[in-house]
Amino acid sequence: xxxxxxxxxxxxSAAGMFxxxxxxxxxxxxxxKMLHVAEKWSxxxxxxxxxxxxxxxxxxxxxxSPDFRAxxxxxxxxxDYKALLAGRFADWRLVVDGLVESPLSLSLADLRALPARTxxxxxxxxxxxxxxxxxxxxxxSALLDQARLKPxxxxxxxxxxxxxxxxxxxxxMAKYYESIDLVDARHEQTxxxxxxxxxxxxxxxxxxxxxxxxxQLGYKQAKYIGxxxxxxxxxHIGGGAGGFWEDRGYEWYAGI
Amino acid sequence: xxxxxxxxxxxxxxxxKRHRLSVRITHWINVIALALLLVSGLQIFNAHxxxxxxxxxxxxxxWLSMTAERYGDKTFGTTFVGGLSFNxxxxxxxxxxxxxxxxxxxxxxxxxxxxxxxxxxxxxxxFFAWVFAVNGLIYLATGLINRHLTREVLPRPKDLATVFKxxxxxxxxxxxxxxxxxxxxxxxxxxxxxxxxxxxxxxxxMTMSPGLNAAxxxxxxxxxxxxxxRSIHFICANLIxxxxxxxxxxxxxxxxxxxxRAMITGKLAIQPETAP
Numbered sequence: 001x002x003x004x005x006x007x008x009x010x011x012x013s014a015a016g017m018f019x020x021x022x023x024x025x026x027x028x029x030x031x032x033k034m035l036h037v038a039e040k041w042s043x044x045x046x047x048x049x050x051x052x053x054x055x056x057x058x059x060x061x062x063x064x065s066p067d068f069r070a071x072x073x074x075x076x077x078x079x080d081y082k083a084l085l086a087g088r089f090a091d092w093r094l095v096v097d098g099l100v101e102s103p104l105s106l107s108l109a110d111l112r113a114l115p116a117r118t119x120x121x122x123x124x125x126x127x128x129x130x131x132x133x134x135x136x137x138x139x140x141s142a143l144l145d146q147a148r149l150k151p152x153x154x155x156x157x158x159x160x161x162x163x164x165x166x167x168x169x170x171x172x173m174a175k176y177y178e179s180i181d182l183v184d185a186r187h188e189q190t191x192x193x194x195x196x197x198x199x200x201x202x203x204x205x206x207x208x209x210x211x212x213x214x215x216q217l218g219y220k221q222a223k224y225i226g227x228x229x230x231x232x233x234x235x236h237i238g239g240g241a242g243g244f245w246e247d248r249g250y251e252w253y254a255g256i
Numbered sequence: 257x258x259x260x261x262x263x264x265x266x267x268x269x270x271x272x273k274r275h276r277l278s279v280r281i282t283h284w285i286n287v288i289a290l291a292l293l294l295v296s297g298l299q300i301f302n303a304h305x306x307x308x309x310x311x312x313x314x315x316x317x318x319w320l321s322m323t324a325e326r327y328g329d330k331t332f333g334t335t336f337v338g339g340l341s342f343n344x345x346x347x348x349x350x351x352x353x354x355x356x357x358x359x360x361x362x363x364x365x366x367x368x369x370x371x372x373x374x375x376x377x378x379x380x381x382x383f384f385a386w387v388f389a390v391n392g393l394i395y396l397a398t399g400l401i402n403r404h405l406t407r408e409v410l411p412r413p414k415d416l417a418t419v420f421k422x423x424x425x426x427x428x429x430x431x432x433x434x435x436x437x438x439x440x441x442x443x444x445x446x447x448x449x450x451x452x453x454x455x456x457x458x459x460x461x462m463t464m465s466p467g468l469n470a471a472x473x474x475x476x477x478x479x480x481x482x483x484x485x486r487s488i489h490f491i492c493a494n495l496i497x498x499x500x501x502x503x504x505x506x507x508x509x510x511x512x513x514x515x516x517r518a519m520i521t522g523k524l525a526i527q528p529e530t531a532p
Binding site: 019022024026027032035036037038039041042046049050051054055056057059063065067069122125126127128129130131132140151161203214215216248251254255256 | 275300303304306308311312313314315316363365368369370371373374375376378379380382383385386412418464465466468469470471476482483486
């Protein structure tokens with residue numbers, strides 16, 4: 001072994017060790033926990049700057065994306081979902097329960113009979129792309145008023161019908177779930193959409209009902225909703241972080 | 257600064273004040289923040305390695321994209337830029353992860369963490385975005401108060417008029433009192449970074465936040481939509497990398513130890529002008 005190969009080998013192994021330690025340090029639980037404080041800073045700062053009522057930008061018909069992309073579950077394989085789909089969701093019911101005075105069970109016809117809001121908004125995937133679509137449905141606050149939230153309710157949880165992680169050891173983390181606070185739940189643009197671009201919601205986009213919470217990223221826009229639950233704390237939902245992706249490391253506050 | 261007043265034997269070097277404390281501290285914090293923002297930013301980019309102009313993505317027409325294509329049992333990395341395509345196998349589009357060629361925008365050695373993890377990339381990026389923003393505001397505030405920005409950085413009309421006479425352009429670096437001040441090209445380069453590129457990278461980053469879009473919708477109008485903001489953010493990151501490479505080259509070509517020491521201790525060693 002001559003000096004040159006020796007030096008090259010040394011440099012290569014030093015680079016390799018550096019890369020390996022980068023990988024280790026950058027993803028160590030303690031490191032990630034420390035970096036997590038920034039989510040609190042962002043949520044607090046944005047909450048103060050944005051305020052309760054500021055609206056997400058709305059667009060025109062001409063801006064609607066012809067190639068609106070669907071992500072996450074796009075064709076749920078769950079047998080109960082497939083049965084509901086086969087019956088064109090005639091047997092589907094939206095359950096609203098948890099910390100409410102009068103739990104609800106609503107059919108699609110019941111939801112379509114409620115006053116609806118239509119909005120053309122931008123959907124921002126956490127991956128970086130955006131698509132623009134037109135959404136129609138009742139405001140979430142109308143349903144919460146009808147069910148009458150108890151004063152101890154702090155979060156609204158969306159339980160979905162699609163299994164996105166069949167391999168998880170925690171059965172509460174297999175199907176999709178999401179949660180928002182009451183500020184976003186009561187926001188004017190927070191609706192339960194049954195129509196997209198003037199047509200009933202297609203399966204890839206969450207038929208028969210999905211959430212639109214327009215000041216946050218795509219993974220908050222829960223699809224295939226079956227049940228809405230009012231809770232005081234997120235500790236007992238899935239892994240405790242408040243959502244399917246939140247339990248897998250993403251931020252609960254997805255305004256950034 | 258005050259170098260003329262120093263009397264020293266011929267050939268001897270003297271130490272003169274070069275960089276203020278506030279500049280030195282914010283400089284090194286910026287080095288750490290920008291380095292981590294870059295590598296975590298490339299990790300985030302890799303989640304969707306394509307860029308568009310406008311409000312939304314037109315998936316069929318990115319102006320820049322990195323993809324992997326398979327022909328038979330071979331994988332190729334291809335980079336498309338403005339209608340042209342380049343075979344970038346091994347670096348962009350497809351590169352090796354633990355010895356295997358896989359589809360990824362930027363290679364493992366350029367991203368934090370090296371393996372694919374959007375969540376961890378975002379954690380690092382948004383933490384150091386705060387560090388970068390607060391540090392940058394402190395730099396601007398102290399720089400305005402102590403006149404560092406207006407007196408030492410901002411190019412004067414005569415700097416613009418004489419920019420091509422700057423010996424730095426011919427890679428000639430004085431070791432005399434002249435090296436203890438910013439030259440025309442330095443003023444222009446630093447001012448471009450401080451007043452244009454770095455604010456732009458911060459503002460386009462904020463424009464990608466759906467939350468901040470509700471508070472500052474005019475930012476979307478200024479940059480031409482969220483996807484345009486993402487493109488400008490990426491271009492700014494490239495400009496910062498280009499600036500840093502030239503900046504480091506200049507340090508290496510002049511007096512690297514003297515220069516780096518000056519950015520740490522504040523004192524630069526110079527050769528006083530010999531008396532005629």
